[in-house]
Amino acid sequence: MTEAEAIEKAKAGNAEAFETLYGLHKRRVYSLCLRMTGNVAEAEDLTQEAFLQLYRKIATFRGESAFSTWLHRLSVNVVLMHLRKKSLPEVSLQETLDPQDEEGPTKEFGEKDLALAGSIDRVNLERAISGLPPGYRMIFVLHDIEGYEHNEIAEMMKCSIGNSKSQLHKARLKLRGVLKTNRTERKVRHQE
Amino acid sequence: MTCVEFQRVLPFIIETGGNAEEEDHLQTCAVCKDLVEDLRYIADQAKLLVPMEDPNPRVWEGIQKSVEQEGLVKTGTLRKGLPGQSSLIWLLPMAAALVTTAMRFGLE
Numbered sequence: 167m168t169e170a171e172a173i174e175k176a177k178a179g180n181a182e183a184f185e186t187l188y189g190l191h192k193r194r195v196y197s198l199c200l201r202m203t204g205n206v207a208e209a210e211d212l213t214q215e216a217f218l219q220l221y222r223k224i225a226t227f228r229g230e231s232a233f234s235t236w237l238h239r240l241s242v243n244v245v246l247m248h249l250r251k252k253s254l255p256e257v258s259l260q261e262t263l264d265p266q267d268e269e270g271p272t273k274e275f276g277e278k279d280l281a282l283a284g285s286i287d288r289v290n291l292e293r294a295i296s297g298l299p300p301g302y303r304m305i306f307v308l309h310d311i312e313g314y315e316h317n318e319i320a321e322m323m324k325c326s327i328g329n330s331k332s333q334l335h336k337a338r339l340k341l342r343g344v345l346k347t348n349r350t351e352r353k354v355r356h357q358e
Numbered sequence: 359m360t361c362v363e364f365q366r367v368l369p370f371i372i373e374t375g376g377n378a379e380e381e382d383h384l385q386t387c388a389v390c391k392d393l394v395e396d397l398r399y400i401a402d403q404a405k406l407l408v409p410m411e412d413p414n415p416r417v418w419e420g421i422q423k424s425v426e427q428e429g430l431v432k433t434g435t436l437r438k439g440l441p442g443q444s445s446l447i448w449l450l451p452m453a454a455a456l457v458t459t460a461m462r463f464g465l466e
Contacts (some may be wrong), residue, residue, distance in 0.1 A: 179432025184425060188418060196417070197409035213413050214420045221430050282396040286403050292410070310404035328370065335369030338397045345400070 173233060177225050188217055191234065195241045201307045202245045204296045212248055216241040242308070246322060249300070282342065285349055294344045302337035309334050359383040364390050372397060 167175070167186045175183035195216050200209035219240055227236055295303060295311075304323070308314045309330070314322075316330040323330065364383045371380060372394065384390055425431050 179430060181431045184421075184431065188421065192417070193409040193412050196413040197411070200410065210413055210417050214417050214424070217421050218424050218428075221425055222428075283399050286400070288403075288407060291400075291403055292407065295404075306404070310401045311407055313405070331369045335372070335397075338400050341400050342393075342396050 169233060173224065173227065176221065177227075184221055187220070191237055192217075194234070195237065198238070198241050198307070198312065199245055201295065201311060202242075202304055203249075204298075204300070204303060208248070212241075212245055215248075216244045219244060238312070242312075242314075242322065249304075282345060282349075286345055290345060290348055291341075294341050294348070297344065298337055298340060302333060302340060305330060305333040306337040306341070310338075361387060361390055365393070368394070368397075 167183065169187070169190055172183040172186040172190075176187055192213065196209060196213045199212040199216070200206065203209050203212065216237075220237055223240070227233065295306060298306060305319060308319050308322070309316065316327045316334075319325075319330045320327045325333075359379050359382070361383075364380060364387070367376065367380060368390075375381065376384070384394060
C-alpha cells in the first residue's frame with residue numbers, strides 16, 4: 167500500500183492503513199519527541215498521542231501540504247501542549263540578565279586550532295543536545311534540526327522572533343562550550 | 359566595533375549577514391570569526407542528524423488499544439505485532455511448505 171492509498175483508506179477507518187502510516191512515520195515522530203523532551207518515557211507517550219491525534223484528524227487532511235509536513239506539525243503541537251501542561255519554561259520570555267550567562271568575547275577559544283570544524287560526530291552532538299536546558303533544546307531542535315523558521319517558532323512558542331533568535335544563539339553557544347570541553351577531555355585522555 | 363558589540367548583535371545577523379561595520383569586524387577579528395564559524399558548523403551538523411531510532415513496540419500496542427477503544431477502526435482488525443511483521447508471519451508457513459516440497463522432489 168502506498169502512502170497516498172493508506173491516507174485515503176485511513177480516512178475510512180481502515181486498520182491496515184493505520185498500520186502502514188505508523189510504519190512509515192514512527193521513527194521521525196519518535197525522534198522529534200525524544201529530541202524535544204530528552205526523555206524516553208515521555209517521548210513514547212507523546213508518539214502514541216501524536217498518532218492517535220493523526221487517526222482522529224486524518225479526515226481533515228486535504229493534501230494542501232505534504233502529509234509528512236502535516237504530521238510533523240501535529241507532533242510538534244502535541245509536544246508543546248504537553249510541555250505547557252507541565253508548566254515547563256518552553257522559552258525564557260525575557261533575556262537573562264545574569265552576567266554569567268552572557269558570553270563575552272571568547273578569547274579562550276580564539277585560537278585557530280581549537281575550531282570545531284571537522285571534529286563533531288553525531289553521537290557527541292546528540293548527547294550535547296540532550297543535555298541542553300529544555301527551552302534552549304526546544305528552539306535548537308525546532309530550528310536547526312527540524313528546519314522551522316523563526317517566525318514559525320515564535321508563533322508556536324508564543325514569543326517574539328527576536329527572542330527565538332536569542333534563545334537559539336544561546337543554545338548554540340552552550341553546545342559549542344560542551345563540545346569543546348568534551349574534545350579537550352578526549353585529547354587529555356588520549357595523551358594519558 | 360568591539361567584540362562585545364559584535365557578539366551582542368550576532369544572534370540577529372548570523373543568518374542574514376550584518377551591516378558593513380559588522381562584516382568588517384568579522385573579517386578582521388579572529389576571535390569572532392572563529393565563534394561564527396563554530397556556531398555555523400554546529401547548525402550545519404545539526405541539519406544532518408537523521409531520525410534516531412524506532413519507538414519501543416509497546417507504543418504501537420498502546421495505539422492499537424486506544425484506536426479500538428475509540429472506535430476509530432471501521433474496517434479490518436489491527437493485527438497484533440509490529441507493522442511490517444505481519445507480512446513475515448505468513449511467509450514462514452509458505453517457506454516451510456516450499457522446503458517440504460523441495461525435499462520430497464529431492465527424495466524422488
